Amino acid sequence: MKRPELLLLDILEEGYWKKAWHGPNLKQSLKGVTAKEAAWRPARGRHNIWEETLHAAYWKYDVRRILEGGKRGTFVLKGSNFFARPAKGMVTEKAWKEDREILETEHKRLREAARKALKKGKSEKIARLIFGVAFHDIYHAGQIRLLRRLQGTA
Numbered sequence: 001m002k003r004p005e006l007l008l009l010d011i012l013e014e015g016y017w018k019k020a021w022h023g024p025n026l027k028q029s030l031k032g033v034t035a036k037e038a039a040w041r042p043a044r045g046r047h048n049i050w051e052e053t054l055h056a057a058y059w060k061y062d063v064r065r066i067l068e069g070g071k072r073g074t075f076v077l078k079g080s081n082f083f084a085r086p087a088k089g090m091v092t093e094k095a096w097k098e099d100r101e102i103l104e105t106e107h108k109r110l111r112e113a114a115r116k117a118l119k120k121g122k123s124e125k126i127a128r129l130i131f132g133v134a135f136h137d138i139y140h141a142g143q144i145r146l147l148r149r150l151q152g153t154a
Contacts, residue, residue, distance in 0.1 A: 005118035015134030029141040035096035050085040057103040064110040067117045
C-alpha cells in the first residue's frame with residue numbers, strides 16, 4: 001500500500017492529467033479544443049471553456065500560495081477567480097495556447113508545493129487542500145465536457 005502522502009499526490013494528478021477511472025480529467029477534457037471552441041458561450045453571461053481553464057489555474061495558484069505561505073495578488077493575471085476571455089479580437093490559437101500554458105505551469109508549481117508541504121509533515125489541512133483541488137479539477141472537467149457536447153465537439 002502506498003504511503004498516504006504519495007496517495008495524495010496521485011489524487012492530485014488524477015484530477016489533472018493522470019489516467020483515472022472516472023473518465024476525462026481536466027487536461028484530457030481540454031484536449032483538441034480550438035480557440036474558437038474555447039471562446040464559445042452557451043448563453044450570454046455564461047462562462048466558456050477558456051474562462052473555466054483560467055479559473056482552474058487561479059485556484060491551483062491560490063492553494064499553492066496557501067501551502068507556501070505566499071502573498072495574495074501574485075497570480076500571473078490581474079484579478080481573481082474568473083477572467084474574461086478571450087480579450088476582444090483575441091480568439092487566436094496563440095492566445096488560447098498561452099492561457100492553457102498558465103494552467104499547466106500552475107499545476108506543476110502546485111504539485112511541487114504539495115510535495116514539499118507533505119514532506120514536512122502530515123497535516124489534515126494539506127490533505128484537504130489537495131483533495132479540494134483534485135475535486136475542483138474534476139468538477140470543471142465535467143463542465144468543459146458538457147460545453148463541448150453542447151457545441152457538438154465532443
